[in-house]
Amino acid sequence: MNKDSVKVFAPASVSNVGPGFDILGFALEGMGDKITLSKRDGTAYIIDAVGTDLPTDPEKNVATVALRSFCDEIGYQGGFLIRIEKNFTPGSGLGSSASSAVGAVFAANELLQAGYSKEELISFALDGESLASGHRHADNVAPCMLGGFVAVKGCDPFDGFQVAYPKALKVLIIFPDIVVKTSDARGLLPKEVPMSLAIQQAANMAGLINGLTTANYAMIRNSLKDVLAQPYRKRLIQAYDEVGKLCEEHGSIGFNISGSGPSMFSFFRKEQDLTQLKESIKELYSAKGINCRLHESAINGRGAEVIDIG
Numbered sequence: 001m002n003k004d005s006v007k008v009f010a011p012a013s014v015s016n017v018g019p020g021f022d023i024l025g026f027a028l029e030g031m032g033d034k035i036t037l038s039k040r041d042g043t044a045y046i047i048d049a050v051g052t053d054l055p056t057d058p059e060k061n062v063a064t065v066a067l068r069s070f071c072d073e074i075g076y077q078g079g080f081l082i083r084i085e086k087n088f089t090p091g092s093g094l095g096s097s098a099s100s101a102v103g104a105v106f107a108a109n110e111l112l113q114a115g116y117s118k119e120e121l122i123s124f125a126l127d128g129e130s131l132a133s134g135h136r137h138a139d140n141v142a143p144c145m146l147g148g149f150v151a152v153k154g155c156d157p158f159d160g161f162q163v164a165y166p167k168a169l170k171v172l173i174i175f176p177d178i179v180v181k182t183s184d185a186r187g188l189l190p191k192e193v194p195m196s197l198a199i200q201q202a203a204n205m206a207g208l209i210n211g212l213t214t215a216n217y218a219m220i221r222n223s224l225k226d227v228l229a230q231p232y233r234k235r236l237i238q239a240y241d242e243v244g245k246l247c248e249e250h251g252s253i254g255f256n257i258s259g260s261g262p263s264m265f266s267f268f269r270k271e272q273d274l275t276q277l278k279e280s281i282k283e284l285y286s287a288k289g290i291n292c293r294l295h296e297s298a299i300n301g302r303g304a305e306v307i308d309i310g
């Protein structure tokens with residue numbers, strides 16, 4: 001059946017997840033991009049961005065850069081109208097650019113019935129994502145595409161694996177209204193690290209994977225530490241340590257920066273009531289004159305998905 005248009009959802013994601021700098025991420029529920037891709041006459045790509053300020057030049061929007069990369073590969077020269085509906089803010093550390101890049105190539109694969117697997121689509125999405133971050137890292141793109149927790153071993157071609165996780169895990173996203181561009185946050189990091197820190201990071205990553213796969217909450221909490229990026233980046237996030245302390249007081253199973261920030265995340269057990277914690281975090285930021293959004297979510301195990309076919 002020939003289709004003229006397809007609408008997909010590509011979830012927001014948390015990358016790094018403590019010790020997994022550039023190599024671990026997971027997908028979220030209820031936040032992400034809805035992308036509607038429609039064929040149009042001619043060869044131009046037209047962008048209709050809804051609800052947020054995004055570049056409409058196809059050379060500057062990660063969605064169309066990823067789309068172009070995929071269409072070049074399959075030899076499709078037709079034009080598109082791409083409508084991007086975002087319910088979260090670019091630059092929030094929640095993989096907004098990855099959602100658009102993934103959504104665009106996933107939608108094109110469906111619309112053009114190209115038959116690529118989700119794993120094969122990842123490197124095209126990365127062509128878009130790297131435009132925003134200035135670096136080729138798949139720790140947002142891979143979980144956004146595949147769902148769940150994904151560990152990345154290589155990008156071109158994608159090499160990685162899904163990590164099992166306790167189904168009773170939920171996450172609280174804390175997003176203070178501060179803009180941190182991924183490219184800027186990467187610029188803060190040293191080019192080389194001491195061997196002792198590399199060993200500590202690897203040990204924590206092993207512990208985190210073990211804790212997730214065996215539902216060992218104490219192991220998750222003890223391992224969710226980043227000694228490579230977090231020490232440099234947390235200074236960009238006002239009240240970072242205070243938020244971490246509040247989460248800990250309310251039973252957090254690990255707290256850290258989401259991606260390059262300014263968002264933070266904390267794991268909890270599904271049954272934990274976070275009403276009081278959320279109020280305290282809001283008050284903390286409100287006293288500093290900063291608006292703060294909070295989002296409770298389960299882990300999204302599905303990744304990119306079709307929501308409508310026209």
Ligand SMILES: Nc1ncnc2c1ncn2[C@@H]1O[C@H](COP(=O)(O)OP(=O)(O)O)[C@@H](O)[C@H]1O
Nearest residue numbers: 061062090091092093094095096097100132182
């Ligand atoms: N479709 C898009 N979605 C989100 N950001 C985009 C898009 N196209 C270009 N950008 C640019 O990418 C940057 C946001 O990406 P980035 O800094 O990596 O943040 P995020 O953590 O949200 O991915 C912004 O400068 C934004 O203008």
Ligand SMILES: N[C@@H](CCOP(=O)(O)O)C(=O)O
Nearest residue numbers: 015022093094095182259260
């Ligand atoms: N591993 C990257 C992840 C950036 O994620 P984003 O959501 O902030 O774009 C990094 O830490 O730089």
